[in-house]
Amino acid sequence: MKIGLAYDLKNAVPVALGAPDEEAEEYDPPSTIDALASEIERLGHQVVRLGGGPEFLENVVHTSVDFVFNIAEGRGVYRSREAQIPSVLEMLGLPYFGSDPLTLGICLDKPSAKLVALSAGVLTPRYHVIRQIDQLEALRKEALAFPLVVKPAFEGSSKGVHSTSLAHTWDNLYQSVETALEAYRQPALVEEFVPGTEITVGVLGNNPPTVLGVMEVVPQSGPDDNFMYTLEVKRDWRNLVSYRCPPDLPAACVREIEATALTLFAALGCRDAARMDFRIGRNGMVYFLEANPLPGLGDYSDLPIMASIIGRDYSWLIGNLLNSALERCGLRSLHHAHSASV
Numbered sequence: 001m002k003i004g005l006a007y008d009l010k011n012a013v014p015v016a017l018g019a020p021d022e023e024a025e026e027y028d029p030p031s032t033i034d035a036l037a038s039e040i041e042r043l044g045h046q047v048v049r050l051g052g053g054p055e056f057l058e059n060v061v062h063t064s065v066d067f068v069f070n071i072a073e074g075r076g077v078y079r080s081r082e083a084q085i086p087s088v089l090e091m092l093g094l095p096y097f098g099s100d101p102l103t104l105g106i107c108l109d110k111p112s113a114k115l116v117a118l119s120a121g122v123l124t125p126r127y128h129v130i131r132q133i134d135q136l137e138a139l140r141k142e143a144l145a146f147p148l149v150v151k152p153a154f155e156g157s158s159k160g161v162h163s164t165s166l167a168h169t170w171d172n173l174y175q176s177v178e179t180a181l182e183a184y185r186q187p188a189l190v191e192e193f194v195p196g197t198e199i200t201v202g203v204l205g206n207n208p209p210t211v212l213g214v215m216e217v218v219p220q221s222g223p224d225d226n227f228m229y230t231l232e233v234k235r236d237w238r239n240l241v242s243y244r245c246p247p248d249l250p251a252a253c254v255r256e257i258e259a260t261a262l263t264l265f266a267a268l269g270c271r272d273a274a275r276m277d278f279r280i281g282r283n284g285m286v287y288f289l290e291a292n293p294l295p296g297l298g299d300y301s302d303l304p305i306m307a308s309i310i311g312r313d314y315s316w317l318i319g320n321l322l323n324s325a326l327e328r329c330g331l332r333s334l335h336h337a338h339s340a341s342v
């Protein structure tokens, strides 16, 4: 099959003057695209590199491909930027890997994803969305409890999540919200901080989707309820964190996390793969933070790390993602899928 690869390379995306240094954080390095292309070729397909943005538009209309493996994050500071490529593909009637534009838009916009979680009966930290700094005063009436986390409303890869994002006082809060609004040019999500265990869950496949693993992110400096998986920690993950899969939590709690991740996968309309982030409070309560229907596939990304800890290598992971999507699109028979996975 002729498979197009849609992606945004870090150095292919123009960075605005004065933008934060993590402006291109979510985009991929060439090594990830090379690794992905060689895995897809190894599965017997021909790979066509379509790129992202205007280059993708040019390529997709001038090259004939049967299917697109999309990992492009999209361009600009738009809450539905991850939906850009899938929207074009739907317009052209081309099948592709991953969730559809609506799911990608909802999940990138954290407040929207939290509303879906709440409607599905899933707990998520109490929050408020600030669009202008003068709305901050109204928050005093909301009775949110300090400490509060301030995050740009529609970012990923911990863009805008630094140790200074944890506000203990009104002064801190004001400062962090102002930075989020100005530097990240989008609303600020102010959320109650959940001290406790940091968890990320990989969910794969359709019909039915299954949990790949429940992984705990543990600070190397020792137990720390106030730990946050910030941009600085993600960049220096080899030195600052270690991973446990399964996590050091009671079996019943792990089962609850798995069930919650599957509930969210369905409620958010995810397909093929997603990674969901949670915090487990001291009381054992499972709090949903956010969902990533376009999980990072670099060797430094949580999903490949999780797969490798449970003994599944990168080839297995990419094969699983591609074949789930092909099967869902009716481009691969179930029999073929099962005989190849054993």
Ligand SMILES: Nc1ncnc2c1ncn2[C@@H]1O[C@H](COP(=O)(O)OP(=O)(O)OP(=O)(O)O)[C@@H](O)[C@H]1O
Pocket: 125, 149, 151, 155, 156, 157, 158, 159, 161, 191, 192, 193, 194, 195, 198, 227, 228, 229, 230, 277, 279, 289, 290, 292
């Ligand atoms: N309400 C909260 N309570 C405790 N920690 C939080 C909270 N919100 C965010 N964090 C910390 O900040 C990290 C990043 O937040 P979040 O997962 O929302 O951002 P992201 O940039 O979308 O992440 P990703 O890299 O997974 O896309 C979390 O993994 C967690 O460690």
Ligand SMILES: [Mg+2]
Pocket: 158, 277, 290
């Ligand atoms: Mg996250």
